[in-house]
Amino acid sequence: MSAEEGLLPTPPEVKSPEIKKGPDLKKRAFTEDKEASLYTRRDFFIKTGWYFFGMVLSSWLLGLVRYMFPRVLFEPSNIFKAGFPEEYPVGQVSTRWVSEQRVWISRTPEGFYAILARCTHLGCTPIWLPSEDKFKCPCHGSGFHRDGVNYEGPAPRALDRVKIGLADDGQILIDKGTLFQYEKGGWDKPEAFLKMLPR
Numbered sequence: 001m002s003a004e005e006g007l008l009p010t011p012p013e014v015k016s017p018e019i020k021k022g023p024d025l026k027k028r029a030f031t032e033d034k035e036a037s038l039y040t041r042r043d044f045f046i047k048t049g050w051y052f053f054g055m056v057l058s059s060w061l062l063g064l065v066r067y068m069f070p071r072v073l074f075e076p077s078n079i080f081k082a083g084f085p086e087e088y089p090v091g092q093v094s095t096r097w098v099s100e101q102r103v104w105i106s107r108t109p110e111g112f113y114a115i116l117a118r119c120t121h122l123g124c125t126p127i128w129l130p131s132e133d134k135f136k137c138p139c140h141g142s143g144f145h146r147d148g149v150n151y152e153g154p155a156p157r158a159l160d161r162v163k164i165g166l167a168d169d170g171q172i173l174i175d176k177g178t179l180f181q182y183e184k185g186g187w188d189k190p191e192a193f194l195k196m197l198p199r
């Protein structure tokens, strides 16, 4: 050993910085991944929640709107005015209201009666044949006299008559809501015939 060596202090040992080993890096990467995946999952659940909330709200609003417009079938009234008696010549079966109201109005020397244009077999609309003085059903061939009584084909009974009267303004008033059956004596009821002599 030299003299100089004996005088100089021994320099402290310098430690080189520790380099983190592989497992720490892996742990940090795993933690970051986990955080990222947690965020994505949270985001997903929030979006899904809003989606279902929107669906429920939309359904509720649709139901509310549907409630404000109820499903009601607006049918034409059973009661209608059929014009003045003078418009119907004696002896005529008028087809004027068949397409619109499904009713024939028949004028006799004593007054009026109205027949519902609905076959008593299966409900088809018969046709008035003036040259043959009868109603004929095009579906299965039932035939009816001009007063509505059946005489051929499968129809089991006469055509129905409907209520007839006079309105306040003097027009003929028909009420299809009240039917009269021949077989039950309904045609003899006062509402089934409008007595009126020709002027």
Ligand code: FES
Residues within 6 Å of the ligand: 119, 120, 121, 122, 123, 124, 137, 138, 139, 140, 141, 142, 153, 154, 155
């Ligand atoms: S529906 Fe008129 S004869 Fe059958």
